[in-house]
Amino acid sequence: MSIISIRNLTKIYDGSSVEVTAVNGVNLDFEKGEFAAIVGPSGSGKTTLLNMLGGLDRPTSGEVIIDGQNIWDLSSSKLTEFRLNKIGFVFQSYNLIPVLTAGENTEFIMHLQGKSREERNKRTKELLDEVGIGDRIKSRPNKLSGGQQQRVAVARALASKPTFILADEPTANLDSKSTENLLDIMEKLNKEENVTFIFSTHDARVVNKARRVITLVDGQVDTDVTK
Amino acid sequence: MKNLKIAWRNLWRNRKRTLITVASIFFGVIFSTIMSSMQEGSYSTMVDNVVKFYSGYLQIQNEDYWENKTINNSFHPVDSLYAIASSVKEITHVAPRLESFALASSENLTRGTILFGIDPEKEENVTQVSKWLKEGSYLKEGDDGLLVAEDLANYLDIGVNDTLVLLGQGYHGVSAAGKYPVRGIVKLPNPDLNRQMVYMDLHNCQEFFSAENLVTAMILMVGSPYDLHAAHRHLMRKIKAPYRVMTWDEMQPEIVQMIEADRSGAVVMKGILYIIIGFGILGTITMMLAERMREMGVMIAIGMKRFRLGIILFIETLLIGLLGVLSGIAGSIPIIAYFYNNPVKLTGDAAKTMIDMGIEPYMYFSWIPSVFYNQAITVFIITVLIGFMPFLRSIRLNLINALRA
Structure with a gap:
């Protein structure tokens, strides 16, 4: 049973002189616990597809059904709430809140969800331990390396216990060692906690780890291979 | 948080x-x-x-006085008016005053003056004239002498213990005339007033103008400028025609x-x-x-x-x-x-x-x-x-x- 269904998803950008079709009638389904990578050359529509899937960018047409709900039928406020509770995000440039510590960044999502302080503290510690930076709980992002920041971002994405995590080029700014570490952590979390991960990536190491690889070309699904 | x-x-x-x-x-x-x-x-x-030199914060006057400032529009400060003023808690001092004009003459010189008949003791709580005293002494109650402003005294070439002749028009056109010894010379900070002012005891002044027991204003002081409007409100409720209450800003709009x-x-x-x-x-x-x-x-x-x-x-x-x-x-x-x-x-x-x-x-x-x-x-x-x-x-x-x- 798929937790995410994408139906005829299309995004057309209305430029000043020409219309650009970034995503063109994409149909995809994702099952719970998938570890999938969306690959393709620059401009193939990976990020646009991920943004629409994450409720960030409204499609021109088509549906994104998550847990039985077409997210684009929701009001802006409800959609924000939906993202908070159902989707975790990992961005290419980490995008942690610079004035909050690693622990506070992780806890922040749970705070928005209205979880109790006790629950927040417990899960924050667990998650940071799990991604291997429990000892840096009180460090602010500017005191952490790129790899460490991305691990905090993963912990933050997991904190809300989302249905799935969208990671847009999560390793693009990391060195090889950090990339390996991060991928291992994400794979472990995927297996142990059965969290669905969907990546957009250029990185061959991510593609190698992924159990499903979807290739986009010119906004359309070219190949969809499950290993 | x-x-x-x-x-x-x-x-x-x-x-x-x-x-x-x-x-x-x-x-x-x-x-x-x-x-x-x-x-x-x-x-x-x-x-x-x-306020402290001339008008006070408030004045009770005859209702026609401000528009036509003559001694004929003076009034009798009956006890009930004092009682009303005392009943307003914001009012701290009351001083009666009879104000009019007269000609002042010494041996060869004459000049128009503003004549203030004051209760020496009560006036002290309002204008504190005594602090401007340059020579001589301040008036006492029932005093038959005068306090003369410095420039006026200089012009008339008079000093303490000299005699000044006052000539004017009294109540209802009666002629007013009298000879008064100079008790003191005051140097007033306002140059206009320093050229024209003469103070005399209220009873003496009433006698001079044949305005027995009459005053042109009751000067009222309040504890602080912020009490003015409350005091005014209370007085307005109690003071009716033929009297009126005026605030300093109504009297000094400029x-x-x-x-x-x-x-x-x-x-x-x-x-x-x-x-x-x-x-x-x-x-x-x-x-x-x-x-x-x-x-x-x-x-x-x-x-x-x-x-x-x-x-x-x-x-x-x-x-x-x-x-x-x-x-x-x-x-x-x-x-x-x-x-x-x-x-x-x-x-x-x-x-x-x-x-x-x-x-x-x-x-x-x-x-x-x-x-x-x-x-x-x-x-x-x-x-x-x-x-x-x-x-x-x-x-x-x-x-x-x-x-x-």
Whole structure:
């Protein structure tokens, strides 16, 4: 049973002189616990597809059904709430809140969800331990390396216990060692906690780890291979 | 609480910029507070001069007197009027006065004078004429002598113990004439009055004008200028025709107009100051928004409601304003306290002009709370208005554009 269904998803950008079709009638389904990578050359529509899937960018047409709900039928406020509770995000440039510590960044999502302080503290510690930076709980992002920041971002994405995590080029700014570490952590979390991960990536190491690889070309699904 | 924490920490991300903005508000508030304090100080000195030297804060008069100031419009200050005045708790002193005109002559010279018949003891609580005494002695109750203003005495070439002849028109056209010894010479700060004033005991004056038991005004003093309107309200309820109650500002509209005109001029100056403060804050907020567009996008993307993000940004703006205002007021308190206790003595032409106007040549500062809180409220309102900008920006934020910023 798929937790995410994408139906005829299309995004057309209305430029000043020409219309650009970034995503063109994409149909995809994702099952719970998938570890999938969306690959393709620059401009193939990976990020646009991920943004629409994450409720960030409204499609021109088509549906994104998550847990039985077409997210684009929701009001802006409800959609924000939906993202908070159902989707975790990992961005290419980490995008942690610079004035909050690693622990506070992780806890922040749970705070928005209205979880109790006790629950927040417990899960924050667990998650940071799990991604291997429990000892840096009180460090602010500017005191952490790129790899460490991305691990905090993963912990933050997991904190809300989302249905799935969208990671847009999560390793693009990391060195090889950090990339390996991060991928291992994400794979472990995927297996142990059965969290669905969907990546957009250029990185061959991510593609190698992924159990499903979807290739986009010119906004359309070219190949969809499950290993 | 979390909102406040994030807002507070955000404030110090660019410490230098925040401090510069806070400093601009700090200095703006200090200048504006000092300017207001000086203004209010000079107004209150001006009013004090008028009130304490001439009119008192309030007067009870015959209802026709102010429009037609003749001794024929005088009245009998019956006990019930004193009782009413005493029943108003804001009123601290009452002094009867008979005011008219007369010609004063010495051996060969004559000049028109303003003649004040006063109760020497009660008048002391109002105008304190005795403090201007230069020679001789102050009047006693029932005294048959006069106090003569210095310039008038010089003109008439008279001194203490000399005799002055007064000639005038008494009550209902009766001729008034008398010879009076000079008890003292007073040097009045107001040059006009210093050329014309003659004081005499009230009973003596009533006798001179054949206005037995009549006065032209009962002068009323209140404990503080802030009690004036309450006292006026109470009196208005109790004093009916043929009497009326007038406040100092009704009797001296030109002073009120002068103060209002001066205030309007200062509003322009303060307006410029506030515009500078406003643009200082606006510049900081605009920079802050431009720098943090992506971060704002991320916060909304991960599930923060736009409204809440707007609140955080709003709090940041308010905090900048509050820090500036509070530090500005804290900084201005010792400065104003110093000048309040040590008024600045003026010299040169400025001092001469003030002396000519009958005002002591000092720049007085005011310590009234409105000097401080008016600035705080104004800057707070400016900050709140500016605070809506980041708030609205977060509500209208294009998420994808923000994430690409």
